[in-house]
Amino acid sequence: MQLDGRLSRMLHLLIHMDRAEGPVTSAAAAEMLHTNPVVVRRTMAGLRDAGLVRSDKGHAGGWTLIKPLEAVTMLDVYKAVGEPRIFAIGLADAAPHCLVEQAVNASMTNALRRAETMLIAEMANVTLAEIAKDFESRFSSRPANLGNQR
Template identity: 70%
Template sequence: MLHLLIHLDRAEGPMTSEAAAAMLGTNAVVVRRTLAGLREAGIVRSTKGHAGGWTLSRPLDDLRMLDVYKALGEPRIFAIGLADPAPQCLVEQAVNASMSEALHRAERLLVEQLSTITLGDIAADFDRRLRGHLEGRAEHA
């Protein structure tokens, strides 16, 4: 979604769900469902009709990665988890306690980091990379 939001910022007008889906390699229904959550959070807006589509509601510099994470329902960050959440084995209980604490600390640290990065920061990094890429191509031409 971060990728799409930056493209929405750069688009010359509203982007349809179909165009966004083609760009992301997914289904337009998935795009609409996901963007609906972002719309409820005030990150994007949609307009209906022939020239309709999705646009940003706020400038990239006013959007933090944490805003998007929250708007998406705070999805699970780590794919790893406890093998057995209620084990009888005391060793497994000790392992679970350590893993749970480590995962909670890591998640808190990541969420804290997400609050410090704006989508404007990401777009500026893209712009720097693009300039470097274009300069490199010009040198080899």
Template identity: 75%
Template sequence: MQLDGRLSRMLHVLIHMDRVEGPITSAQAAQMLHTNPVVVRRTMAGLREAGFVRSEKGHAGGWRLVVSLDSVTMLDIYRAVGEPRIFAIGLADPAPDCLVEQAVNESMSEALGAAEAMLIARLGQVTLAQIAKGFEARHATCVTAGER
């Protein structure tokens, strides 16, 4: 089963966008994310609709970040990319006749619901600025060590 990387990809590209002058093109973002520009445009459309980026047409066009990283959480981006499914595990049969499977479904649903609520709460606590600080610390370490 393939994992949904939209949230991770958009967090990645937004932090890069904060560090460049001017817009970035879908092709530049696609190269950075090892994907196709069409995929970038589709996913960025959700961010545009949520008011995090804007698109500019023309020769010098592309995508531009229009909010500060400290005003946006991981949860905001999760919602903007369409709230992808969080867990790969689920119920074998959502409406079983078997009483054992009904009990299993009840327990699984409760556990998954609690875990999802905890994760969603955590996503709402982490800003993109906090993630960017993690990059800055890593970058400083590489520069200090003579790497790039």
């Protein structure tokens, strides 16, 4: 099963956008994320609709972050990319006749619901500024011979 990397990719891109000296084109973002510009535009449209970025057309156009990193949470971005499925595990049969499987389904459903609630609450507490601060700490403590990893 392929993992959904949209949240991770957009968190990555938004932090780079915060450091950019101007709009970031879909082509530049696609190169950074190892994807194609169409995927970037489609995903960024959700962030634009959520009020996190804006897009400008034309020669000097591209995508611009319109909120400070302190005002954007991981949960905001998660919602903007369409709230992808959090867990890859699920029920073998959603409507089983077997009483054992019914008990298993009830237990798994409750556990997954609680875990998802906790994860979403945690995402609401993590700002992009905190992630950027972690990056800055990692960048400043890296060996000098690694070059610019920004």
